[in-house]
Amino acid sequence: MSRKASDNVEYTLRSLSNLMGEKKRRKPDEGAGERSLIAPAESCSSINSQGVLEGAAPGSSSAGDLERAARKQFQQDVTPAFVYVVSVFSALGGFLFGYDTGVVSGAMLLLKREMNLSALWQELLVSSTVGAAAVSALSGGLLNGGLGRRPCILLASLLFILGAVVLAAARDKETLLGGRVVVGLGIGIASMTVPVYIAEAAPSHLRGRLVTINTLFITGGQFFAAVVDGAFSYLPRDGWRYMFGLSAVPAILQFLGFLFLPESPRWLIQKGQTQKARRVLSQIRGNQNIDEEYDGIKNSIDEEEKETGAGGPIIYRMLIYPPTRRALLLGCGLQMFQQLAGINTVMYYSATIFQMSGVNDDNLAIWLAAVTAFTNFSFTLVGVWLVEKLGRRKLTLGSLTGTTMALIVLALGFVLSAQVSPPVTFTPSDPSTQNSTCTKYSYCNGCMLDPNCGFCYKMNGSNVVESSCIPVDTKTTERSAWGRCQNETLSKQDGSFWAYNYCPTSYSWTALVGLVLYLMFFAPGMGPMPWTVNSEIYPLWARSTGNACSSGVNWIFNVLISLTFLHTAEYLTYYGAFFLYAGFAAVGLIFIYGCLPETKGKKLEEIESLFENRLCTCGASDTDEGRYIEYIRVKGSNYHLSDNDASDVE
Numbered sequence: 266m267s268r269k270a271s272d273n274v275e276y277t278l279r280s281l282s283n284l285m286g287e288k289k290r291r292k293p294d295e296g297a298g299e300r301s302l303i304a305p306a307e308s309c310s311s312i313n314s315q316g317v318l319e320g321a322a323p324g325s326s327s328a329g330d331l332e333r334a335a336r337k338q339f340q341q342d343v344t345p346a347f348v349y350v351v352s353v354f355s356a357l358g359g360f361l362f363g364y365d366t367g368v369v370s371g372a373m374l375l376l377k378r379e380m381n382l383s384a385l386w387q388e389l390l391v392s393s394t395v396g397a398a399a400v401s402a403l404s405g406g407l408l409n410g411g412l413g414r415r416p417c418i419l420l421a422s423l424l425f426i427l428g429a430v431v432l433a434a435a436r437d438k439e440t441l442l443g444g445r446v447v448v449g450l451g452i453g454i455a456s457m458t459v460p461v462y463i464a465e466a467a468p469s470h471l472r473g474r475l476v477t478i479n480t481l482f483i484t485g486g487q488f489f490a491a492v493v494d495g496a497f498s499y500l501p502r503d504g505w506r507y508m509f510g511l512s513a514v515p516a517i518l519q520f521l522g523f524l525f526l527p528e529s530p531r532w533l534i535q536k537g538q539t540q541k542a543r544r545v546l547s548q549i550r551g552n553q554n555i556d557e558e559y560d561g562i563k564n565s566i567d568e569e570e571k572e573t574g575a576g577g578p579i580i581y582r583m584l585i586y587p588p589t590r591r592a593l594l595l596g597c598g599l600q601m602f603q604q605l606a607g608i609n610t611v612m613y614y615s616a617t618i619f620q621m622s623g624v625n626d627d628n629l630a631i632w633l634a635a636v637t638a639f640t641n642f643s644f645t646l647v648g649v650w651l652v653e654k655l656g657r658r659k660l661t662l663g664s665l666t667g668t669t670m671a672l673i674v675l676a677l678g679f680v681l682s683a684q685v686s687p688p689v690t691f692t693p694s695d696p697s698t699q700n701s702t703c704t705k706y707s708y709c710n711g712c713m714l715d716p717n718c719g720f721c722y723k724m725n726g727s728n729v730v731e732s733s734c735i736p737v738d739t740k741t742t743e744r745s746a747w748g749r750c751q752n753e754t755l756s757k758q759d760g761s762f763w764a765y766n767y768c769p770t771s772y773s774w775t776a777l778v779g780l781v782l783y784l785m786f787f788a789p790g791m792g793p794m795p796w797t798v799n800s801e802i803y804p805l806w807a808r809s810t811g812n813a814c815s816s817g818v819n820w821i822f823n824v825l826i827s828l829t830f831l832h833t834a835e836y837l838t839y840y841g842a843f844f845l846y847a848g849f850a851a852v853g854l855i856f857i858y859g860c861l862p863e864t865k866g867k868k869l870e871e872i873e874s875l876f877e878n879r880l881c882t883c884g885a886s887d888t889d890e891g892r893y894i895e896y897i898r899v900k901g902s903n904y905h906l907s908d909n910d911a912s913d914v915e
């Protein structure tokens with residue numbers, strides 16, 4: 266929209282303020298002149314001769330509705346495209362996070378054959394990246410605060426490029442491990458810096474949406490990785506080199522883009538680079554007056570210094586200052602519960618869930634994993650749409666409630682599959698004449714839970730026939746050590762199937778329903794909100810450190826859950842594992858209900874006060890907390906107290 270048109274909207278807002286009785290500061294003759302500037306052809310709203318807003322929101326009659334409509338129009342009109350460019354280039358970091366964590370599963374299928382990798386090496390190549398991400402996210406706080414957001418994003422893209430080259434050119438498994446660690450270091454830095462950078466550049470009415478776009482890019486990267494995995498899995502040799510190498514393209518793009526993109530204005534103000542900060546603010550705010558925003562940031566930095574004192578390491582200052590302590594607890598808690606709800610296990614396990622439901626073709630299972638990743642991606646898009654409508658609190662609570670129920674459905678699918686588990690109908694003799702433990706199982710369920718055994722069977726209509734429990738090939742879990750399930754050719758000839766970690770039953774589709782429900786609920790809220798909320802809840806002085814800690818917690822729990830899943834399933838059975846995640850999710854629900862205030866539409870500088878007023882009860886040790894909770898109960902409104910209400914409490 267042209268400058269003239271946005272001036273009109275601004276004028277409309279001013280007129281509305283007058284209409285609503287706000288103090289009029291302009292001279293009486295100014296209004297008449299400005300009124301004639303209104304150009305209804307360009308502006309959706311206009312003031313008629315009685316000073317009433319027309320055409321702003323069909324059907325809205327009250328001044329409140331009119332004001333909201335005009336404000337919305339104003340915000341839309343004055344958001345320059347540059348802020349979107351900045352966000353998209355930063356979110357390439359999210360894309361690389363998703364791509365590099367996702368691509369490894371397909372690459373591993375090929376690598377373990379070509380490089381003859383043991384189970385330990387496979388595990389190392391997957392977890393080393395996540396482990397390195399945890400370390401670099403935790404240490405990224407120092408870099409972020411000291412060097413600035415922009416150098417950190419440039420560093421992350423360089424690490425992504427270097428990692429891609431090393432991986433694509435690797436001749437041995439040790440080099441592969443090195444490459445995966447380098448990529449992990451990049452992921453960790455990007456995961457904590459990008460949301461902060463976007464949040465600091467975005468105008469408050471768009472902040473949630475733009476930061477959530479970063480998670481959309483993460484899930485987009487995971488989906489793209491699944492497609493690339495599918496496409497290159499047909500190559501007889503070296504397919505994995507292309508899978509790994511391709512990630513250099515977005516990384517180079519991001520590096521080049523960030524050579525021209527600016528530093529975060531808030532970081533610049535904090536470091537006293539005021540002229541530069543003003544320049545950047547004007548650049549990203551287009552034709553808006555930046556004075557108010559600039560002064561707001563500057564004042565809050567000055568106040569923060571007074572309030573928190575300047576001494577000691579930032580993490581220590583965060584812990585002794587109640588508002589930041591509560592924010593940190595909330596931020597880390599959100600990230601912990603995101604991972605404890607089992608997203609990465611569910612995604613990783615999706616191929617098996619499809620197999621359970623009757624998909625017995627390996628290639629098809631790879632493509633169906635891409636469908637899972639696409640579902641995650643498309644429902645994250647729903648989150649991008651909802652975050653500024655519902656707000657962070659409702660979206661997260663709704664999402665986690667649905668996720669908990671979906672986990673229960675998923676678990677029930679496994680319960681049913683275990684209860685009607687097919688029997689073992691014959692025990693072939695072991696050609697190696699070594700006594701295997703697999704002979705002791707008379708049902709599929711016991712056999713499938715033993716990591717050394719798998720179930721080899723045929724289907725007759727919907728019935729399982731000619732089934733046996735046989736030792737698994739120690740090099741891969743995809744086939745048995747001997748017998749008709751020991752390779753694809755034999756299986757095809759015989760018409761038999763190999764089930765390593767599931768049992769074929771007619772109820773298995775329940776797990777598939779659980780999987781789809783899970784992604785539908787998780788992706789719009791619990792996927793993106795922990796990142797979005799963390800980018801906005803800390804005051805500037807604590808933002809890098811707060812995000813470093815919470816991202817570190819995310820990666821640590823990511824490693825923990827993925828590494829323990831198979832053992833958990835072994836001890837608790839598969840349904841036990843999913844019931845456990847449902848239990849974690851339910852505890853998370855209580856935590857979030859008690860701790861997450863609504864941050865939608867607030868300026869970053871205003872958010873700290875949500876934690877000052879003890880709206881978040883977590884971590885509060887003050888004795889009058891009960892008095893405050895009672896106050897809220899009597900007021901009957903949870904998190905929507907006006908400033909006046911909140912100050913009443915003190």
Ligand SMILES: O[C@H]1[C@H](O)[C@@H](O)[C@H](O)[C@@H](O)[C@H]1O
Pocket residue numbers: 480483484487603608609641791792793819823
């Ligand atoms: O927000 C993201 C997203 O939900 C991804 O799908 C998941 O793999 C990540 O662990 C998570 O942090």
